[in-house]
Amino acid sequence: MRRLIFAACVLLLAPDLYAQSLRITNVMIYDGTGAPAYSGEVRVEGNTITGVAAKLSPKKDEIVQDGNGLALSPGFIDMHSHADTGIFELPHDAVIRQGITTVLVGQDGESVYPLKDFFSRLETEPPAMNVASLSGHATLRAQVMGKDLLRAATPDEVAKMSALLHDEMENGAKGLSSGLEYDAGKFSTTDELVHLAKIASANSGFYISHVRDEGNKVLEAFQEAVEIGRQAKIPVEITHIKLGTKPVWHLTGRRIPEMFTAAARAGVDLRGDVYPYTYWSSNLRVVVPDRNYFDKANVEKNIEENGGASHIRITRFKPDPTIEDRSLAEIAALWNTDASEAFMRIVKQGQEAGEDADVLGESMSEDDVRWFIAYPRTLFSTDGALQGKHPRGAGAFPRILGKYVRDENALPLAQAIRKATLLAAMQLKLKDRGRIAAGYKADLVLFDPKTVADRSTIAEPLAPPVGIPDVMVNGVWVVLEGKVTGARPGVPLRHPTLAQQKIDKAREDKAKEEATKKEREARKQ
Numbered sequence: 006m007r008r009l010i011f012a013a014c015v016l017l018l019a020p021d022l023y024a025q026s027l028r029i030t031n032v033m034i035y036d037g038t039g040a041p042a043y044s045g046e047v048r049v050e051g052n053t054i055t056g057v058a059a060k061l062s063p064k065k066d067e068i069v070q071d072g073n074g075l076a077l078s079p080g081f082i083d084m085h086s087h088a089d090t091g092i093f094e095l096p097h098d099a100v101i102r103q104g105i106t107t108v109l110v111g112q113d114g115e116s117v118y119p120l121k122d123f124f125s126r127l128e129t130e131p132p133a134m135n136v137a138s139l140s141g142h143a144t145l146r147a148q149v150m151g152k153d154l155l156r157a158a159t160p161d162e163v164a165k166m167s168a169l170l171h172d173e174m175e176n177g178a179k180g181l182s183s184g185l186e187y188d189a190g191k192f193s194t195t196d197e198l199v200h201l202a203k204i205a206s207a208n209s210g211f212y213i214s215h216v217r218d219e220g221n222k223v224l225e226a227f228q229e230a231v232e233i234g235r236q237a238k239i240p241v242e243i244t245h246i247k248l249g250t251k252p253v254w255h256l257t258g259r260r261i262p263e264m265f266t267a268a269a270r271a272g273v274d275l276r277g278d279v280y281p282y283t284y285w286s287s288n289l290r291v292v293v294p295d296r297n298y299f300d301k302a303n304v305e306k307n308i309e310e311n312g313g314a315s316h317i318r319i320t321r322f323k324p325d326p327t328i329e330d331r332s333l334a335e336i337a338a339l340w341n342t343d344a345s346e347a348f349m350r351i352v353k354q355g356q357e358a359g360e361d362a363d364v365l366g367e368s369m370s371e372d373d374v375r376w377f378i379a380y381p382r383t384l385f386s387t388d389g390a391l392q393g394k395h396p397r398g399a400g401a402f403p404r405i406l407g408k409y410v411r412d413e414n415a416l417p418l419a420q421a422i423r424k425a426t427l428l429a430a431m432q433l434k435l436k437d438r439g440r441i442a443a444g445y446k447a448d449l450v451l452f453d454p455k456t457v458a459d460r461s462t463i464a465e466p467l468a469p470p471v472g473i474p475d476v477m478v479n480g481v482w483v484v485l486e487g488k489v490t491g492a493r494p495g496v497p498l499r500h501p502t503l504a505q506q507k508i509d510k511a512r513e514d515k516a517k518e519e520a521t522k523k524e525r526e527a528r529k530q
Contacts (some may be wrong), residue, residue: 032072037079037440038422049447052480078510080106080448082429084278085386097133099399104450107135114143114184121176124497132495139182140173143189177499182211185217202237211240220250220315234273246277246343249312278386279377284367286395312368314344320394321363379416400459403470407458451475
């Protein structure tokens with residue numbers, strides 16, 4: 006215990022001194038590869054893992070921490086995060102308490118612009134976790150088209166967006182994101198997206214999309230994402246993949262595998278990411294995807310297909326805060342009307358005020374969510390904000406480990422960890438994260454597979470999870486013995502420039518050549 010206290014003091018008072026060796030003992034190591042866990046020890050020096058073995062030889066004056074037989078895994082990577090909103094002002098507790106050590110921001114077509122300045126500020130005002138970012142399609146449109154976004158872009162505007170995207174990729178963007186269900190991206194053509202995706206592809210990035218329709222026309226929307234990947238020759242990720250309305254429930258086992266198989270035949274590396282909840286968060290208008298907001302019969306139909314009025318909850322509405330934290334059914338009763346009339350009134354008030362109503366909707370099937378979590382081609386995400394009203398922002402990863410892995414056996418623990426770590430790192434081309442092995446960065450999570458669970462709810466969305474006592478980012482404990490330490494050792498994770506990629510490839514080729522030469526010499530002997 007005294008050594009733990011000493012370690013915490015070192016971290017809090019002088020993180021730069023934490024080059025002293027730390028040996029974590031008595032842990033079950035899930036190394037991120039999907040291999041079975043094994044009992045062992047891990048040594049950390051500075052920000053790097055320097056030793057992994059069943060038993061490591063002690064070093065003089067090194068700190069020793071007993072893992073008490075708990076599981077040790079690489080830090081989790083959140084493949085869809087909104088932590089960039091308020092990252093310099095708000096606490097990061099909801100992220101790191103889950104075991105998340107890296108977040109991917111710039112989602113749904115919206116990113117901080119320019120990324121060069123954002124990354125520079127992250128270096129001077131470090132976060133608690135590592136941050137990678139995409140370049141947002143809607144952000145690029147706004148830079149070129151201003152507020153005139155409710156139309157297709159002209160060829161000249163697409164060319165200008167392409168130049169901006171190239172610069173953003175050179176400055177560290179991991180790829181291109183789109184939010185095609187929202188106004189700023191909805192009116193873009195597939196050709197526009199293909200043109201931009203080709204720029205990301207040329208820079209070895211990937212394309213991630215909140216598709217045009219997550220409800221009745223979701224399969225067509227998925228197909229557009231695949232087609233963009235095929236034409237642009239770029240890996241594609243369908244973000245927060247879901248079947249979001251009742252008419253398309255239960256199609257996972259019948260339709261989704263064939264979609265992935267067809268994508269592979271077309272040469273598209275297709276993945277999805279998923280959060281472990283049957284409810285989503287967006288603006289109220291997405292409930293009516295055809296934008297015919299004032300046709301009463303159309304509104305009634307869409308409300309029913311989105312789970313019904315009792316399952317659509319307003320979480321924020323500046324023009325009338327009195328309806329916040331109420332369902333459409335409750336608001337209709339309050340206003341002495343029906344749900345469709347209440348919907349139309351809220352939309353009209355929002356349009357007049359220039360403010361959308363934020364909404365929490367429950368319209369997914371539990372068996373579809375479970376299927377997506379277990380499917381081999383999916384990664385994990387929160388789609389969470391630092392202080393959002395959806396429980397996913399504080400509970401997604403422990404919920405996967407507790408509810409879906411331990412309690413429901415949807416997939417083995419080693420495979421869940423592989424999805425949350427090494428596979429995600431590979432998608433982001435992070436060559437030194439996502440695995441417990443010598444030479445990898447020391448992003449680590451100590452958790453109890455028997456007790457890990459989410460506690461965040463709609464009523465208490467920021468309630469911290471249980472069963473994750475310790476979280477390390479770059480060799481520094483950001484959560485220790487269940488308490489947030491206040492340390493901020495996170496770094497921006499820039500995508501390498503084309504020039505750097507060429508240098509890295511030359512080094513890899515040389516290393517392979519030397520290894521092959523040594524192997525041949527060894528055979529001769």
